[in-house]
Amino acid sequence: MLLSPKRINIKTGNKYIAVLSENTALKLDLRAGDRIKVTNDCGEKKEITCILDVSERHFSDKTIGLFWETYEKISCEKNKKVYIEIAQKPLSTAYIRKKLDGARLSDQEIDEIIKDVVEDDFSDVEMTYFVAGCYTQGLNDRETTALTRAIVKHGSKLVFKNKIVIDKHCIGGVPGNRTTMIAVPILTALGLTMPKTSSRAITSPAGTADTMEVFCNVTNDAERLKEIVKKANGFISWGGGVDLAAADDYMIRVRHPISLDPEGMLLASIMAKKHSVSANHVLIDIPLGYDTKIQTQKEAEHLKKRFLNIGKMLGMKMKIILTDGNQPIGNGIGPLLEALDVLKVLKNKPDAPKDLKEKGILMAGILLELTGKSKKGQGSILARETLESGKAWKQMQKIIELQGAKRMPKPAHFSVPIPAKKSGTVKKIDNKIISRIARLAGAPKANQAGLYLYKKVGDHVKKGEWLMKLYAVRPERLKYAIQFALNNPAYEI
Amino acid sequence: MLLSPKRINIKTGNKYIAVLSENTALKLDLRAGDRIKVTNDCGEKKEITCILDVSERHFSDKTIGLFWETYEKISCEKNKKVYIEIAQKPLSTAYIRKKLDGARLSDQEIDEIIKDVVEDDFSDVEMTYFVAGCYTQGLNDRETTALTRAIVKHGSKLVFKNKIVIDKHCIGGVPGNRTTMIAVPILTALGLTMPKTSSRAITSPAGTADTMEVFCNVTNDAERLKEIVKKANGFISWGGGVDLAAADDYMIRVRHPISLDPEGMLLASIMAKKHSVSANHVLIDIPLGYDTKIQTQKEAEHLKKRFLNIGKMLGMKMKIILTDGNQPIGNGIGPLLEALDVLKVLKNKPDAPKDLKEKGILMAGILLELTGKSKKGQGSILARETLESGKAWKQMQKIIELQGAKRMPKPAHFSVPIPAKKSGTVKKIDNKIISRIARLAGAPKANQAGLYLYKKVGDHVKKGEWLMKLYAVRPERLKYAIQFALNNPAYEI
DSSP, X not given: OEEEEEEEOOOOSSXXXXXXXXXXXXXXXXXXXXXXXXXXXXXXXXXXXXXXXXXXXXXXXXXXXXXXXXXXXXXXXXXXXXXXXXXXXXXXXXXXXXXXXXXXXXXXXXXXXXXXXXXXXXXXXXXXXXXXXXXXXXXXXXXXXXXXXXXHHTSOOOOOOOSOBEEEEEOOOOTTOOTHHHHHHHHHHTTOBEEEEEOOOSSSSOOHHHHHTTTBOOOOOHHHHHHHHHHHSEEEEEGGGTTTXXXXXXXXXXXXXXXXXXXXXHHHHHHHHHHTTTOOEEEEEEEEOTTXXXXXXXXXXXXXXXXXXXXXXXXXXXXXXXXXXXXXXXXXXXXXXXXXXXXXXXXXXXXXOHHHHHXXXXXXXXXXXXXTSSOTTTHHHHHHHHHHTTHHHHHHHHHHHHHOBOOOOOOOSEEEEEEOSSOEXXXXXXXXXXXXXXXXXXXXXXXXXXXXXXXXXXXXXXXXXXXEEEEESSHHXXXXXXXXXXXXXXXXX | OEEEEEEEOXXXXXXXXXXXXXXXXXXXXXXXXXXEEEEEEESEEEEEEEEEEEESSSSOTTEEEEEHHHHHHTTOOTTSOEEEEEOOOOTHHHHHHHHHTTOOOOHHHHHHHHHHHHTTOSOHHHHHHHHHHHHHHOOOHHHHHHHHHHHHHTSOOOOOOOSOBEEEEEOOOOTTOOTHHHHHHHHHHTTOBEEEEEOOOSSSSOOHHHHHHHHBOOXXXXXXXXXXXXXXXXXXXXXXXXXXXXXXXXXXXXXGGGTOOOHHHHHHHHHHHHHTTTOOEEEEEEEEOTTSSBOSHHHHHHHHHHHHHHHHHTTOEEEEEEEEOSSOSSSEESHHHHHHHHHHHHTTOXXXXXXXXXHHHHHHHHHHHHTTXXXXXXXXXXXXXXXXXXXXXXXXXXXXXXXXXXXXXOOXXXXXXXXXXXXXXXXXXXXXXXXXXXXXXXXXXXXTOEEEESOOTTOEEOTTSEEEEEEESSHHHHHHHHHHHHHSOOEEO
16 A cells, blocks of 8 residues: 655654554554554665554545654655555564463573564563563573573673673662772772673662762763773773663563563563673672562572572672661762762771771672682672772772763752751661652752761760751752651651 | 643544653653643643653653644643643552452452543553453452443443343354344344344454444444334444443453453453343353364353353343354355345245354244243244244344345455365365455455355265355455465365
C-alpha cells in the first residue's frame, strides 16, 4: 500500500513509531502495537520497521504519520509516497511468552531478547511482559549470567589488557556512603587498575557521581576514560556517560511505573556494569539495617550466594561483605557536604568522619587481599598506610586533574540547626528520614544543599545541643526541609 | 509550574497524554509514565490527569504538548498558560503489584483496578503488568467472579425484568459453527428471552455477527435492542456495538501483542458478556478437536468446573457441553456462505447441512431443559418440532426485520473447485487450513468470499470429485487462496 508520509514533530527517543487511521489499519487487518515495514525508494531504498499506533481521527486514510526519528531515518520527502507492508514480530516475543509460562530461557534466547531491546524492536508492552516474566517466574543463576553477558555484548565496553581490573559496588540505602572515593585513590595509588563507573542519585540525596562532580567533570567518553586509566590507573566517572549497559536503561523505563525490581535483573544490572569495564576482582557491599534495601541476614546471604555463583560463571573473583547500615556513613549528606567529608578523610584532617575513613580502609584492604596485592590479614594495614601517608590524596588530585578539575562551590547560604529536645544517648538515626530531609532541602540538584550530622549513634547529647544542620540555596526549600524534619524526628534518643 | 499548551493533532483514543521536554521533566523530577495534573483556569477551572511522555527535543522547556483529547478536554486557549503539578499514581497500581507478587486480590481491589482501566487511568505499561500478573499468578474462581462483576459494573448493561434470560457461548476454533442462528429463533419462538450479543471474526473467516450482518444490521444501541426484545424476545447483534464489557476491550489491547490469554480473564470476559445482558441460564459449548482452542478432555473438564463454580457465584444456571470439533460445521465457510447454510436449515431445505441442523437442535433442546420449558429428555423434541414446523424461520424473519433487513449479496463472482487427487474416505478436515484458505480468499471482509465443502469426514470420494469450491470477489485473492490450498491439503483421505 502506498501512503503519503506526514511528519509528526515529536521525538520519541529512538523508538520508531508510525500512525495510521483506523480505516487504513482495519483494511490492512492491523492493530496498535503491530509492526509495519515502511519503505522509501528515493534512489537508494530505505527501509524501517515501525511499531504501529492507530489514531481515531485526524489522519486521512491515505496518510501515514511518522514521528520525527522515523521520518528522518527513511528520508521522507513531502510529496513522495512511501510503501507500507506488514512486518513480522521479532522472534524473541515468543521467548518472552515462554518466560511468562515459567520456562527457563537459553543463553541464545536471552541474547536475542536483549538485542531486540537495544535495537528498539520491542514495544513498551512487549518489554513490560519480559520484565513481568522475569519478576514472577524468576531468572536462575545461569539465566542471570546470560542476561549479564547479553547486556554487556549489546552495549559499549571498556577493555583493559591488565590482568587485574578491580571494581566495587554497594547495594544502596545508606546516605553518605562514599567509600568509593576513599578506596579508588588508595588502590590506584598502589598500581591497581580501577575504572570506576558510578551512578547519580535517583531516590537518594547524592550518588557517587554527583559527589565526584563537586570536584571535577564526571561525563567522559570511553576514549577519554581509557587515557585517564593509562595515566592514573583509574577514575570515578558517571556510568551514564559511557552507555555501558544500555539495555538496562531501556528496561528501567518500564520497571519504573510500578517500581518493579526483578531480582535477576537487579543482579544482572550490577554485574553487567562490572563486566563491561572488564572487572575481574569485585567487592560487593551489602549494608544491613532496618531501612536499607536489604533488611535481613537471610536475604543478604541469599544474594551473596547468587553473586558468588554468577561471578564464578563470568570468571570474576568476588567478595561479598555485609556491613552495618543502621545509620548514615560520614557526617555530610548532599553532594558538596559529602565531598567535604571525603576531602577531610583524604587529607587526614583531625575532624574527618571516622566511620567513613574506616569503611574506606576496610574496602580497600579487602580488595588488596582479593587481588593478592596484600597477604591475608595485611590489606587494611597497607590501605591505611597509603591513606595516612598522603599518597591517596596525591593520587586523588591526579585523577581530579585528569577528569577536568572544577572550582568547588561554597556551602549553601541558608542554614538552620536542629537542636535536641532532650538529653540522652543517640539510639538510632533513620536513613530514610535523613534522605528525605536532604532532598527536600534541594539535594542532589542543588549540590550545596543537604544536611550535616553532629551526632551519630552511641553519642551522648544534651538538650539543646545541635543534632544536625540543614543547608539550602533557597529559603523556601529550607522551610520545607525544616517542617518535615520537625514533624519526622530522624534521631531516636 | 505554568506552561504554554501546544496541541498535538493526534487522537489517542481517550487516553490523556501530555508531553514535556526532557529538561522540564528533569526539573520536576518526572519520568515518562508518571502522572501530572494539568489545570486550566478559564473562568471555570478544568483539571485533568495525564500520563507523561518525554520528548528528546522539539518541545521548548516552557511548552507542554497535549494530544487532541487532552487539549480539548481542558479547553486550552493558544495564548493562555496551563498549570502543571505532579499527580499521584492510582491506588490500584499497588494492587497490580500485589498480584504480581502472587497474592489474591479482594473483590474491592479488583473493582478498583477495573474502574481505573475503564476511566483510562492506567498507562499501557501498568495495564500490561496487570495482565501479566493475572496470567502468571492466576485468578481463582472468587477473583474471576469479582472480575466479571467489575467488568459488568463499569460498562453498559441490558436489564430485563424477565425471570428467565438465556444465553449461549462457544469456545471457538471450529469454522462454520453458526448454531446461535438456529437456536435463537427456535428459543425465542417458544417465548424465551434470548438477547444474543455476538462477536465479529478476529482470526476466523466469520463470526456470528459477520454472518448475521448478511441478513440485517447488527450494530444497534441498547435502547433499540430492548425494543426488539419486547417485540421478538431476542436478537442476534454485534456485542461491540453496545459497549457491554468495555474494560475487556481495553485489556485486549495489551493482550494482543504477544497473544496472551490469562485463563481467569478469558472466563471473566465470557461471563461478563452473559452477565451484562442479565442472562441467568447459560449454555457453554466447548468443541474438542486436535486443532480447536481446547484440545484435551482434561483441559475441557477443568474449564467446565470453573464455569460452573463462577456461574454459581453469579447466580447463573449453567450447562457445559463438550462437542466434536474435529471438522467444520456446515458446508459454507465465510459470512454469506454460512448464512446460506443457516437459511437452508431454517427453511427445512433437503440439502441443509445435517450437522449444523442437529447441533442447533441439540443446543436449543438443552436450553429448553435447563430453563424448565421442557422436561428432561424432551428438549430436543420440542426444538426439532419448532424448527421443522417453520415457526423458527418465521421468528427469524421477524428478528431480521426488526434489526433492519438488508438485501442479501450474490455469491462471489470468481470461483474454482478443488478436486480430490485420489479416491477414498475422508478421514480428517483441518479447521485451521480451512480458515486460512477462506481468509486468503477475502473472508470476512469480503462477505461473499470463502469456500464451500462438498465432502465431510466419513464421506466417500472418487478421484477428481470436488472436495470444495473457493469463492473470491477479486481474481488475485482467488489466486492466493488456490495456491495455499494446493500447498496445504485440508483433506486427509
